[in-house]
Amino acid sequence: MPKTSQSARKRTAKPRKRAERRPPRLVPEPPSRLPRPFMPKPIVWKEGEAPRIGVFICHCGVNIGGVVNVPAVVDYAKTLPFVAHSEENIYTCSEAGLASIKEAVKKHGLNRVIVASCTPRTHEPLFRSACQEVGLNKYLFEMANIREQCSWVHSHEPEQATEKAKDIVRMAVARATWLQPQDEPEIDIKDSSLIIGSGIAGLTAALSLANQGFKVYLVEKEPDLGGNLRRLHKLYPTMQDSSEILNPVIEAVKAHKNIQVLTSTNIMDVKGYVGNFLVTASKNGQKTEFDVGTIIVACGSLNYRPPEGLYQYGIYDNVVTQFEMDQLLNKGAIENPDRVVMIQCVGARKGEIRAYEIEAFAMSDTSRILRKILKARKEEGWPYCSRICCMNAIKNAILIKEQSPKTDVIILYSDLRVYKEYEDFYSKARDLEVKFIKFIEEAGPEISETPDKKMLVSVYDMLAGHEVKLTADWVVLSTPLIPHKDSILLARTLKIPLSPDGFLMEAHLKLRPVDTQMDGIFLAGSATGPKDVPESIVSAKAAAARAAILMANKKMRTEAITAVVNPDLCRGCGRCEEVCEFKAIELVEVAPKVVNARVNEISCKGCGTCSVTCPTGAITMKHFTEKQVSAMVEAALTGT
């Protein structure tokens, strides 16, 4: 065994083909000006104080209680070592449930608390703060996930689910026995913000933050502000000119003393962490650097241009997208046509990615998942509903009808989604005698040219039950909003995960809509998925409010999960320094000829790679110590 460990360590230390596998370094590094690291404080805990664990098992209504026999688990928990108290709650996260935790801590002198309920990813902060209220360090709290990872997935086998719940609770108790209180380092939050993208979302967020007194850097890669909205003409459902909305906002942004506008500028790199980001931007090859406390990503989306040949697009000039139709209407280029045919969900049903897009990714990025996204899109198209296309088509149809009432406007759809107040908008189009024809997704319309240079659209009318042939002067394709290549690359730099559709992903679909997994980075506008103007503005204001909360507080506490070096075991080999992606660990001469590794608690993200690399076992992770994890392993093995 020792020999095998040794040979394994060698392999671990000198991985094969390391240079090839290593992705480009995009990780935040701490700016050198920040306060230098300090040695971790000794952990204060009462020597000789035996753990007294309280276990609270949640029914979660019927979510857990309907499958798992909760009273049996409570009885079982009472038999486990160091468990001083165990009880069941209908909803532990309710006011009453939290009160019972606090009461039990006081009554039974508990010094560890376990809640067996849902996932720690959503509810841990709530229970931790309840513990803090009664003076218990929040790192003495542990969660046992018996809903997402037990009752919900084993709903058909209640007996086994109950046994598994007991096991999960036993593992949590084993871990809790070894938990220790931790101190969280406090960091300063700079009162400035970087906003990436100057579409309506970016502009709104910039104004909102600047009006609250924060310094804002508004970075736009194009020479002009305004994003997609600048290229649009009329907006649904009010039929206002987009400039009516956009121009006052742009002027206000340009004139605001707190906003520095950087156009034709690209973000090259973002280093650091929440409160202290160091941004490197480049304008025509000229680099500038500035510090910000928070970042709002409002880089928007792209209107999909179909590949050449899809519905004859790019081959005939009178086949255009809705976006182009909007511009043609603006120019007055549409003069009383006999018939206009619009096709919905183009590219969303059987679209194709242009080949150069995939090539660009293959060259510029090592990530397999990106290529996977694009490959899937190439095969399936953009299968999500783009939300805006139906209203956009109706808007252009109404514009054409109002301009030339004799023109026959027909919208071909397989699904039509006109939500909330847009139902009236749809009725208005019907009143104006815009026609709607439903086709079957699998048998979409086909387009050819007639001898008199018009387009012939043949489509199977599902409701009438026969094929119709329509001669049209214009064919208009409704194409979805898709993620921008640059925004995907930006996500890499900022370490924001991507959704399967390729948009930037929020921290939680329901509970944290504008947050990202990265502290201090927020999302606004259509970067997270197709949005219309009001929705973009709402999300921008929400993101600005989230960023302002951080900056107004000026300070925040970070997770205490960091690496700790035991100086007695450290021999100063420097392997930890080598593997650390965050430059959070370095060798320091602590005494003449004695070199030890030292951890910068603020830069340390707590990934634990160094602790595995350390040949002497000198590095442990706070809150994930070897004892704590192996206690869980052992508990898993000790069957009921």
Next chain:
Amino acid sequence: MGEAEAEFEPLILAFCCNWCSYAGADLAGTARISYPPNIRIIRVMCSGMVHPALVMDALSKGVDGVLIAGCHPGDCHYTDGNLKTERRFEAMQVMMEDMGIETERLRLEWVSSGEGEKFARVVREMTEQVKKIGPNPFKPR
């Protein structure tokens, strides 16, 4: 004989990284995708936190299978913790060969926070596989 094998319910430990795979496991729950109840999930911050010695220790104590699940390459919350795990995984397989344990008992998978279905599938496959191999010879009797 055949009956005894059918009764064997393996114990599989899964080390899931907090950012992707644990969230993927949660999503499997939220989407109510069922999988065999043989798995016990241990949350770690990163798959790169899983010490080979810990895995070997678990196997030498009789765990029937170990699943290490991390973010997809390039998606790691800590840049390349998962790639380091991938290299350690090779080392762990060598250690297992030396110990005389079937390398199929150990599996490394990339499960993102959006792949609940994949997580369930991996657990299903792995349970099947470990059932086929049989109980861990190191399991105390």
